[in-house]
Amino acid sequence: MKAPAYRRSVPDARRRSLIEACMRVLAREGATRTSVRAIAAEAGVSAGLVNHYFEGVDALVAETYAETDRLVTDRLAEAVAAAGPDPRDRLAAFVTGSFAAPIANPDLLATWIAFWSLVSARPEIAAQHEAHYCAFRARLEELLAACGVPADRLRSAAIGVTALVDGLWLELCLSPGQFDPAEADAIARRFLDAIIASGG
Amino acid sequence: MKAPAYRRSVPDARRRSLIEACMRVLAREGATRTSVRAIAAEAGVSAGLVNHYFEGVDALVAETYAETDRLVTDRLAEAVAAAGPDPRDRLAAFVTGSFAAPIANPDLLATWIAFWSLVSARPEIAAQHEAHYCAFRARLEELLAACGVPADRLRSAAIGVTALVDGLWLELCLSPGQFDPAEADAIARRFLDAIIASGG
DNA sequence: CGGTTTGTTATACAATCGTCCAATAAGTCG
DNA sequence: CGACTTATTGGACGATTGTATAACAAACCG
Secondary structure, eight states: OOSOHHHHHHHHHHHHHHHHHHHHHHHHHOSTTOOHHHHHHHHTSOTHHHHHHSSSHHHHHHHHHHHHHHHHHHHHHHHHHHTOSOHHHHHHHHHHHHHSTTTSOHHHHHHHHHHHHHHTTOHHHHHHHHHHHHHHHHHHHHHHHHTTOOHHHHHHHHHHHHHHHHHHHHHHHHOTTTOOHHHHHHHHHHHHHHHHHHHO | OOOOHHHHHHHHHHHHHHHHHHHHHHHHHOSTTOOHHHHHHHHTSOTHHHHHHSSSHHHHHHHHHHHHHHHHHHHHHHHHHHTOSOHHHHHHHHHHHHHSTTTSOHHHHHHHHHHHHHHTTOHHHHHHHHHHHHHHHHHHHHHHHHTTOOHHHHHHHHHHHHHHHHHHHHHHHHOTTTOOHHHHHHHHHHHHHHHHHHHO
16 A cells, blocks of 8 residues: 555645645745745745655646645635625635735745746646636636526636636736726626626 | 947847837746846847946846837727727727727737736836736726716726726637637626716 | 565755856947 | 957866665564
8 A cells, every 4th residue: 555544644734734834935025036945944844855745846836826826716615605695796706816915926936937837738637727717717607607697608708707816916916006906806796796787 | 428429220120120029038938947048149249238238237127118018009099090080980099999900919918928027026117017007907997088088987897897897808828729819808898888877 | 593675764866946146248428 | 460359169067857776773573
């Protein structure tokens, strides 16, 4: 057996600590200055250990992206759940959550940039990105459908909302001074109103 | 005198050839594998020459971004000019042009990624990005104003359209298989219709 | 306890990084 | 032509990169 149940807990904790160290280094140093050694130092272990737990630095970045994505997904799900039963409230909570801390955070941008820079070269990472994109869009389609957007417009509506949210989020991270989360939220909500009004 | 007029033409050609080589390397190799040596080899010159014409590799990347931005801006201006006098046609041409080749091109994404990864660390590059963003938004505000969008809604409308176009463009580059430029165009146009209808 | 697997470190490695410098080629001007 | 500025090269520099490996420590099982 490679990993008995009673044993797996420790290595998994190590893996997680390395992923979290990777997040911190990406946030603090940026994508270009993030290296195996910097991550290992941040985690308080030797550099060789990274290659013992991951197939390489790219795999660690990919898993860090996946973990960050999981964090964002959970956070948005909580926001939707806390919004109550009204479909419009739930949809609004989803986009509002995308612009609030800790999701719209310049520190997180470095993780996305590090990941994006691997997409063109690595097919498996491109696949991972597509899976993330499709999942995000699917959740949005659910929320939109509950608001009465007809099925034949669901796809394009979800693509549009995703793009708008991503674009606002990106600019919020790149130039925090241009507009604030509240303004981004107001813009996105007006877009949602237009979609639902024209669709219903 | 440092650079007489009759002399400047040759070095400027060299500068441009290095910038174009930087574009090609970024497109072919990606942001992570782009180095001074790779760029110099692509341009057919020695590596040392890059530091003779630019203050460093970051400066070269910044100028490559500026050049690419100029290219995109010109292309969109041409598209708007070719659209004729009708304000709605001009606005539509602007967004349609953003999704057509050669602007929506995975090859160009590497240039943006390389540039974005410098934004957080280098204040002067953050300033360059803000200038680019403001210029894009200002052009959009002009086109929207001509379509009758009232002045007090101009800012948020332009921010929204910019975000939507950027988000669609980004996804078009990252996952070309998810939707095509025509679909992106249709989504963006419906957004424009909603803005103009509600605003006028 | 002894044998085996696993966690972990330290180090070595070859490659590549950006930058700098001395030397040479080429062009320009008095 | 001679003085001078610029263009360009090739090589060296130290730092850093990702990864592989050998050794040591620790945990586990029979």
